[in-house]
Amino acid sequence: MKIIHTADWHLGKNIEGRSRLPEQKLFLEDFVRICGEEEPDLILIAGDIYDSYNPPAYAEQLFYDTLKKLSRNGACVTVIIAGNHDNPDRLTASGPLARDHGIIMAGTPGSVVPEGSYGAGNVTESGPGYLHMDLKGEKADLILLPFPSEKRLNEVFLDETEEDLTRAERYEEKIRSIFADLAGHFRPEAFHIIVSHLFVMNSVSDGSERSVALGGSYMVGGGVFPEDADYIALGHIHKPQKVPGLPRARYSGAPIHYNQREINHPNQILAIELTGDTPFIREIPLPVYKPIEIWRCKGVSEAIERCQIHEGEDSWVFLEIETNEYIHEEDIKTMKKLKGDILSIRPLIHGENDTQQYNPGEAEELPFEDLVREFYRRRFGLEMNPESLDLLMDILGEEDK
Ligand SMILES: [Mn+2]
Incomplete structure (x- = not known):
């Protein structure tokens, strides 16, 4: 059985208010072409199809159009879960x-996929969170766990764990027991496939999903997964990676660099051949459709010169200019006229921006409020206004309750 695994498309996502749609279109064209060449039996899309709860209509249109092409008139089954x-x-x-x-879709943990035919696939049995499928003479048993926020889990699965555990431990315990229960439906003669969107511990985070650990779910250890899974297709973390200790679990990563912290990741999709033994996993690289660049210039004239040199190039630029003075509006206009895709121009006041470099361990120790303030200072070169900070802390406080 041949599988293609991808995730974290974030259709409709912008960068500093600028549309990434042309890049997303190019990726989807490539994806359709690659799947046409590879002819997988199964495509797994492990969540975060869209970037927001209310995706723009063009993003939905793009998605449906792509799904239709992927299906090769029903020859390939596509499984989609929500992130x-x-x-x-x-x-x-x-x-x-x-x-x-x-096309098979699961929105929330515990969703039941109705039995019946799905193109070339036939769902012969299903229940909350799992399904059995006949697919071109082979059998596949799937566990689907869409983004399991604490809230969504509590709505579906009852909590019977012990009182003395922390919330994070209780959460992990719950995830483990869900997988263990669902693995009870795995048939010995079928391939066992898990698709989920969650944060597994020891995964290297890229920064863009950090807030999620605060806003509704926690990291879990790799031990939550059942041992007899043949392949575990994960989404949520944008950097493609293996889960340490779990050779059969992978994050495909996002197909596009979505922020400055992601620019060194490879973009790829995964092709997996399940044969009954160890799965054979192949990384299929994707091009960087429009690179994000960070330019640090010594002074305004150097910045203008650099804009001239790279005039007309198709890249996003965050421009940082070392200076002791205010950057004049005229100069900003000149730079933006030369290089249309400058996303921000940030003055680096001498001596102020190189302070306070935290080691990852150190930063973890600091109160969240301090981290936000420091982030804002570094990002915008300004102090965050106290009302905004209070509001943010209030919102996070409510989330805790
Ligand atoms: Mn996510």
Whole structure:
């Protein structure tokens, strides 16, 4: 059985208010082409299809158009789960119409995929969180766990764990027991596949999902997964990676660099051949459709010169200028006229921006409020206004309750 695994498309996502749609279109064209060449039996999209609960109409249109092409008239089954950025109900609303194209969707933990035919696939049995499928003479048993926020889990699965555990421990315990229970439905003669969108410990975070650990779910250890899974397709972390100690679990990573912290990641999708023994996993590289660059210049004239040299090049630029004075509006206009895709121009006042470099361990120790203030200072070169900070702390406090 041949599988293609991808995740974290974030369709509709912008950068500093500028659309990434042209890049997303290029990726989807490549994805359709690669899947046409590879001819997988199964495509797994492990969450964060869209970037927001209310994706723009063009993003939805792009998604549906892509799904239709991927199905090769139903020859390939595509399985989609919701990530934390997706609206589960909205994502799966088209489910009944999508069935003929071999598309299976799960929005929330515990969703039941109706039995019946999905293109070339036939779901012969299903229940909350799992399904059995016949697919071109082979059998595949799937466990689908869309983004398991604490809230979504509590709505579906009852909590019977011990009182003396911390919330994070209780959460991990719950995830472990969900997988263990669902693995009880694995048939010995079938391939065992898990698709989920969550943060597994020891994964190297890229920064962009850090807030999620604060806003509704926690990291879990790799031990939460059942041992007899043949492949575990994960989404949520944008840097492609293996989960330490779990050779069969992978994050495919995002197909596009979505912020400055992601620019050194490779972009790729994964092709997996399941044969009954160890899965054979192949990384299929994707091009960087439009690179994000950080230019640090010594003074305004150097910055203008650099804009001239790179005039007309297709890249996003964060421009940092070392200076002791105010950057004049005229100079900013000149730079932006030369290089249209400058996302921000940030003055680096001498001696102020190189202070306070935390080691990762140190930063973990600091109160969240201090980290936010420091982040804001570094990002914008300004103090965060106290009202905004209070509001943020209030919102996070409510989340805790
Ligand atoms: Mn995510």
